[in-house]
Amino acid sequence: MPFPDEVSPVTVVEYRPQWPLEFERLAEQLREALGDHALGIDHVGSTSVPGMPAKDCLDVQVRVRSVDEGRAVPLLGAIGFRCRPEPWNRTEVSSGQKCRKLVFAPPVGDRRCNVHLREDTSPNARYxxxxxxYLRADETARLAWGTFKLRLARSVPDLLDNGQIKAPATDVLMTAAERWATATGWPYA
Structure with a gap:
């Protein structure tokens, strides 16, 4: 659930070239706050894929040794980030394994983003x-996924309903991504 200051209908926009630059600024802020707790900071989600339509909300993955709420919440809270309280923002299933995570919202009034803390070598970080x-590499998949997201946002602008519809479609997309990873020898970073 979004915090009250984040409530708005789902709107998907065409790719914006400033997204990578905005990610870099945000990543630097997170590096400074987290220090050696952050093993890697990745631009993920649709805004990380050149040419991909997306919600104007950056997804950032921070890879850590261990998801430690007692350490991460104060470090990010000190710069205004808010830990999302819902159970689905604390665990997720990836490759059939239950994985810990924490998701943070930005400070009130800052650039919209979701900061996902995941264990460095976990299935959900790999996912x-x-x-x-995969979407960067496969133009056909990228165009199809972008078209799907644009149409879905127009038809189902409610965030929760949109997510419920998008989830099984994402499973189909990721089945193709796994085949691509095997066929190309994609190296998990």
Missing amino acids: ALLFRD
Whole structure:
């Protein structure tokens, strides 16, 4: 659930070339706040894929040794980031494994983003990178996924309903991504 300051209908826009630059600024801010707790900071999600329509909300993955709420919440809270309280923002299933995570919203009034903390070598961290790299590499998949997201946002602008419809479609996309990863020898970063 979004915080009250984030509530708005789902709107998907055409790719914006400033997204990578905005990610870099945000990543630097997170590096400074998290120090050596952050093993890697990745631009993930649709805004990380050149040419991909997306919600104007950056998805950032911070890879850590261990998802430690007692350490991460104060570090990010010190710069205004808010830990999302819902259970689905604390665990997710990826490759059949239950994986810990934490998701943070930006400070009130800052650039819209979701900051996902995941364990460095976990299946869910791999999933986020595979999603990005597959759509960067496969133009047909990228165009189809972008068209799907644009049409879905127009038809179902409610965030929760949109997500419920998008989830099974994402499973289909990721089945193709796994085949691509095997066929190309995609190296998990």
